[in-house]
Amino acid sequence: MTDRFIVGLLGAMAYGELSAFERLSSDARFSPTLQDRAALGRIAVLEFGHFESVSDALIELGEDVESAMLPFQSSVDSFHERTRPADWYESMMKAYVIDSVSADFYQAIAKFLDPATNSLIERIMAADDTSSVLQRRLRSMLDDDPRLASRLALWGRRLVGEALTQVQRISQENGFIPGISTAERQQLLAGLSRNHSRRMSQLGLTA
């Protein structure tokens, strides 16, 4: 386990959370009701809280937050460019897919990390009901308008494809988890994809 890997991991997380915050709060404006706008805003604010926790961790390690984030800026930005939601429904789905795939990813790699980083990641990821709030809202959207199902199923597939590519790209830039074998790595990615399919099925969507 090298320190550089941890700094890179935290830098990627920090930039990911900061971008998620900005994208979600911009998308909030297109919500169908003011109540939904407030709900999406609240989720964005939680992401900003994550960004601040990760930043604090980097500062504690004596690292400069900006320098840690910079190497990941262009790939995260281009991920967002490739996955611009066409409307509020797609924003909600995107928030849900990204939130849950990243949580899964961080959980999956946690076992390869030293105990301190492991518990840091647990702390950042825990105590946050973003995923269940989004899931409930998506479910009620789909109940209200079943015609959304095929469009959102397709969109979910595209998102998870891009998200997995993103995980691989960032991991390559940062050096994949030190000490992980090719088999373990394939297993990890297959696990992310499987969990995603399960979540889509729970929403009644074909993954």
Next chain:
Amino acid sequence: MTDRFIVGLLGAMAYGELSAFERLSSDARFSPTLQDRAALGRIAVLEFGHFESVSDALIELGEDVESAMLPFQSSVDSFHERTRPADWYESMMKAYVIDSVSADFYQAIAKFLDPATNSLIERIMAADDTSSVLQRRLRSMLDDDPRLASRLALWGRRLVGEALTQVQRISQENGFIPGISTAERQQLLAGLSRNHSRRMSQLGLTA
């Protein structure tokens, strides 16, 4: 003092804060450095906190937050449409002008309100260093690039003009403060304008 006036006032504040949150966090993306993005994001998150405090106050009064905000949605939205910042510098100036003019406005009308609403507004507006953070950042921007001064001075003038029109429009929609005379009202608006000029001068800008 009628309850409807208070509900209207809180509704306007709530929608104003929610919109400010969304606009600021969208604009954050165009910041020159990641550090500035984080700083603008942090200010946006504070605005969201204000929105939540005002929402809580409305709920305590037994009011529906969404219904209280709705009457002000189109005028606030059109204010933002008319004052779209062209770049990050203009975003910062807009944030500063709106934040300080609204704080002044709420403070100025506080004396016409009942003690409970008065202290609620004090609570929401206090304990927040948004204005001084923005002022410091604007000052250092102007030091770094003095050519910005004339553009930002012009922009500041337009913003305050629009903001005062906005205050009058919202006040008319909501019925201006009950019991206030025409002279007191003119005085209030003149005070807002005077404070703005003083702040612009402090930045070395011609108001």
